[in-house]
Amino acid sequence: IFVWGMPMALLFPVIAAVAITGGPARYAFNSVLDQWVVPLLYALGAAACAQQALYLSKGRKFGMWVPVRVRRLTLFTTGLMAISVLYLLQSHGLLPFQVKVLVSRFAHFGLVLFLGGIALAEWREQKRLAEHIPVSPYHRRPVLPDRVSGAVLVADLKSSETLFRVSALRGDAGALVESCLSHMWSSVASMGGVVLQTEGDQIRVFFDRAICRDPAATALAAVDLMASNLAELEHRFHDQGVLPDDGYKLEFRAGVALGDIKPVWHEMEGLRLAAWAEAGSTNAFVESARMLELGRSVPGAENGSVAVFVSTEAPTSRFPGEWLCKEHLIQGKHGREYRVSAYVPPRETGTRSVAA
Numbered sequence: 001i002f003v004w005g006m007p008m009a010l011l012f013p014v015i016a017a018v019a020i021t022g023g024p025a026r027y028a029f030n031s032v033l034d035q036w037v038v039p040l041l042y043a044l045g046a047a048a049c050a051q052q053a054l055y056l057s058k059g060r061k062f063g064m065w066v067p068v069r070v071r072r073l074t075l076f077t078t079g080l081m082a083i084s085v086l087y088l089l090q091s092h093g094l095l096p097f098q099v100k101v102l103v104s105r106f107a108h109f110g111l112v113l114f115l116g117g118i119a120l121a122e123w124r125e126q127k128r129l130a131e132h133i134p135v136s137p138y139h140r141r142p143v144l145p146d147r148v149s150g151a152v153l154v155a156d157l158k159s160s161e162t163l164f165r166v167s168a169l170r171g172d173a174g175a176l177v178e179s180c181l182s183h184m185w186s187s188v189a190s191m192g193g194v195v196l197q198t199e200g201d202q203i204r205v206f207f208d209r210a211i212c213r214d215p216a217a218t219a220l221a222a223v224d225l226m227a228s229n230l231a232e233l234e235h236r237f238h239d240q241g242v243l244p245d246d247g248y249k250l251e252f253r254a255g256v257a258l259g260d261i262k263p264v265w266h267e268m269e270g271l272r273l274a275a276w277a278e279a280g281s282t283n284a285f286v287e288s289a290r291m292l293e294l295g296r297s298v299p300g301a302e303n304g305s306v307a308v309f310v311s312t313e314a315p316t317s318r319f320p321g322e323w324l325c326k327e328h329l330i331q332g333k334h335g336r337e338y339r340v341s342a343y344v345p346p347r348e349t350g351t352r353s354v355a356a
Contacts, residue, residue: 002048009044013037035091042084049077068125072118079115083108135274136194138263147260147279151215152288153193153205153222155184155254155307160201166242176242177201180250183233187225191218196276204288206261206276219256220343223307226252227345254307255291259284291340294330298342307343322346 013033020029053073056066086107089095138145157163163176177200184203185195192212193205205222212218230250237243237250260280266273278285295307324342332338 006044006048009041013041034087039084039088039091042080042087046077046080046084049073049080053077069122072122076115076118079111079118083111086111136196136263138194139265139274144263144265147262148206148208148210149215149260149280150206150208150210150212151219151256151258152196152261152284153188153207153219153254153256154202154288154292155205155223155226155252156200156202156292157181158251158253159248162243162248163201170242176237180230180233183229184226184252187229188222191222191225193218193222204285216256216258220307220345223254223256223343224345226254253292253295255288255293255295256307257284257287257291258282259287261285290332290338294332294338294340295342297330298324298328298340307345 016029020026050073053070056070056073090100138148157177157180160177160180163180164174167173167176181198181201181203185198188195188203188205191207193207195203196206197204205219207215207218207222209215230252234243234248234250259278259282261276261284262279264275264277266275276285322344324344326341327339328341330338330340
């Protein structure tokens with residue numbers, strides 16, 4: 001109905017009107033339009049709305065049951081069918097003269113207002129939902145920037161399987177990991193970072209050069225804050241008897257890469273989804289994930305939280321924390337060599353501030 005039926009039904013009268021020029025054929029064509037085509041098109045629109053309402057009403061067990069939308073689609077179907085019947089009765093002269101005058105003056109106008117009210121209510125609901133969708137400040141701009149330059153930080157929890165298992169046994173699966181991610185989220189937000197994505201036990205953040213004078217240094221400051229906040233959360237979990245033993249620590253591994261990215265919108269089935277894409281000559285998303293992988297190859301990085309990042313702009317002198325290596329050559333995939341530095345954030349409470 002949607003892919004072929006409606007487009008063909010809408011194109012047919014247009015093509016016929018262009019092909020038929022004047023004379024009795026034009027009169028006959030107009031008569032067919034009034035008596036059959038217009039009512040049929042309204043009925044076709046009603047069928048499309050009814051099909052969608054039926055589809056949603058049957059999708060209760062799949063989580064697609066939206067009573068308000070089903071009710072609006074049903075009302076819209078009723079209104080379109082009323083207009084179809086009205087055109088059919090008028091064009092075939094089945095209405096008395098007095099009723100025809102009354103109907104032609106007010107009924108059609110009232111039905112259009114009725115349909116317009118339903119459409120306006122639907123539009124307002126969609127607008128309200130769109131305003132509450134959590135998107136980045138860049139996606140809220142009237143015109144999306146072509147690129148933004150800065151540092152991409154990717155961090156994931158180590159041994160998160162234990163947290164998922166403990167949460168499942170407590171009957172709140174995923175709650176402990178979500179608590180950890182919320183602490184990591186608040187840490188980067190306090191440093192001016194923009195959270196691009198959270199997935200599973202991983203978080204991806206961006207530090208804009210326009211906001212942070214030194215994105216790499218700010219990313220390291222956020223790493224410090226994440227480590228200290230997770231240390232406090234770890235103590236609280238132990239005090240509550242949540243964690244399995246005192247030897248378990250809330251630690252993470254992170255990768256940082258510098259580069260350019262850009263906000264984009266993806267259109268999917270009538271929905272606009274906020275997303276990000278690489279920009280410029282480097283792919284900061286791939287490089288930050290690569291740094292995350294290379295962290296496992298750094299000697300001494302088996303234990304504790306480690307941030308690995310490209311050393312060409314690494315502010316190694318600003319941070320008195322422990323450095324496992326500086327500008328160390330590590331071979332990655334496809335034989336490519338990376339010059340990286342590995343930083344171990346302190347676990348004590350507090351963080352070193354970096355001028356933003």
